[in-house]
Amino acid sequence: MAPTLRVLGSTSGLVPGASFCTALVVQSGGDAFLLDAGAPVATLLPQAGVDLRTLRAVLLTHWHADHSAGLPLLLQRLWLHNSIDAMRDGVSPVIAPLYGPPTTARRLDLLRSFHYLTFDGNMRADNFPLPAHDVLPGARLVVASGIEATPYLTTHWSTAAAEALRIHNFGVPPVGYGFVVDVRGTRIAYSGDAGSVDDCTPHLHGVSLLVHELGHFTGDEVGRVAALAGVPRLLLTHLSLRYHGVAGAALATDEVRASGYTGEVIVAHDGLVIPL
Numbered sequence: 001m002a003p004t005l006r007v008l009g010s011t012s013g014l015v016p017g018a019s020f021c022t023a024l025v026v027q028s029g030g031d032a033f034l035l036d037a038g039a040p041v042a043t044l045l046p047q048a049g050v051d052l053r054t055l056r057a058v059l060l061t062h063w064h065a066d067h068s069a070g071l072p073l074l075l076q077r078l079w080l081h082n083s084i085d086a087m088r089d090g091v092s093p094v095i096a097p098l099y100g101p102p103t104t105a106r107r108l109d110l111l112r113s114f115h116y117l118t119f120d121g122n123m124r125a126d127n128f129p130l131p132a133h134d135v136l137p138g139a140r141l142v143v144a145s146g147i148e149a150t151p152y153l154t155t156h157w158s159t160a161a162a163e164a165l166r167i168h169n170f171g172v173p174p175v176g177y178g179f180v181v182d183v184r185g186t187r188i189a190y191s192g193d194a195g196s197v198d199d200c201t202p203h204l205h206g207v208s209l210l211v212h213e214l215g216h217f218t219g220d221e222v223g224r225v226a227a228l229a230g231v232p233r234l235l236l237t238h239l240s241l242r243y244h245g246v247a248g249a250a251l252a253t254d255e256v257r258a259s260g261y262t263g264e265v266i267v268a269h270d271g272l273v274i275p276l
């Protein structure tokens with residue numbers, strides 16, 4: 001199967017009820033991985049024909065709910081698969097590491113505890129479906145054979161805002177990530193939530209598809225960055241209300257064109273699938 005990127009949820013947290021919040025799934029061969037999980041991914045993945053057993057990793061940019069709220073049900077769904085179905089049917093458990101910024105492991109432990117997903121004789125640490133890893137910027141993560149990801153820092157939180165959240169983040173200021181992902185010869189960059197459109201600029205070398213959020217910026221701002229980097233394709237997602245719907249997509253495209261960007265412009269909607 002040719003590699004694809006599917007938009008499971010296309011909006012920022014500011015679009016109540018119109019569509020799902022941010023989640024993307026990349027499929028290549030028999031492997032799949034998630035970029036964020038703000039949408040109900042445990043339902044949307046099977047609905048889209050993505051077998052949960054092909055899930056190899058979840059790459060999480062940060063813990064705001066519009067990027068992470070789908071995790072609890074995914075955890076429970078995979079937990080039940082690993083502790084009941086897999087044991088009964090003698091099939092492999094799903095082990096899809098969750099990679100995210102520092103405190104990710106502690107936060108997932110809290111989720112597990114909050115939802116009564118406690119270890120017992122069936123569900124053990126060695127068949128836990130979403131083993132969580134705190135990863136540092138620049139760390140090279142092997143998602144599957146031929147698929148690697150590297151997180152980079154964004155300025156989603158200002159220094160002052162991050163400092164104010166220290167008390168809610170186990171004593172350390174939270175950080176947000178973007179990811180550069182190599183999918184068997186195709187390099188994509190995913191902005192996560194950015195504080196500046198230039199957060200991604202140092203990481204666009206060799207990138208053929210930039211997936212950039214449009215929740216905090218205008219189309220011309222993002223288009224300028226894509227044009228300067230010479231990125232041939234631009235997918236806009238994590239849309240604010242301004243860019244929702246058919247008219248919003250046209251507006252976003254017009255704004256990107258006004259920046260001088262001449263590459264391919266794609267505005268996301270829930271269910272959109274593009275080839276990589």
Ligand SMILES: [Zn+2]
Nearest residue numbers: 012013066193
């Ligand atoms: Zn967001």
